[in-house]
Amino acid sequence: MHTLSSKISITLTLNAANKIKSLILPEQRQILKFRIFIIGGGCNGFQYQFKLDDTVHKHDCIIDTLGISIIVDKISIQYISGSCIDYIDNLNESKFKVNNPQAKITCNCGSSFDI
Template sequence: MKHIINNHIKLTKNAIKKIKHLTLTKTNKHLKLRIYILGGGCSGFQYQFVLDDKINQDDILINEGDVSLIVDPISLQYLNGGKIDYIENFEGSKFIVYNPNAKNTCGCGSSFNI
């Protein structure tokens, strides 16, 4: 596992606040947010988020503010230079990925292609 001071993926203040809220538990102090890329979705690749307390040997731990984001090396190559935000509105709440590597995205913003 590599610890990185973030220069690969930026987190907005809203994203940091939500990640802190999601991972701050008394029962599991090692919980972190993981982002990864899956094949599928309407545009080819899909963003996935999961709370995880396991860090694999080749994972990269990106630190920003006082939160950490776990990313595997393959997903990082697709997310490099991107920004993650968190929004709450009348449609619901979700993490949004602004990805400069994506050539096209679907209307809902949860999938992309390169």
């Protein structure tokens, strides 16, 4: 597990933190963490993926913010460092949305990007 330098960061909005907390039972909060990672594909090259995870791998980075532990693998961190994760919940959509300052191109749905 890596300690992060001040140049590497991912933040959550209060909406995102509250949604993640609502997905994890209180007795699971010490075990389950919120993992964000990227995979190839989508309209523009990379897609964001999210899951609740109880496994931290040797080269994972952990970021603690607003009572949530975020896990990011060492490959994904270089593409999403500096991002802010929000949770959108309205009549049209309910989803996590990544505001990534590194993304040069994003698709209209907001789930894929390119650097």
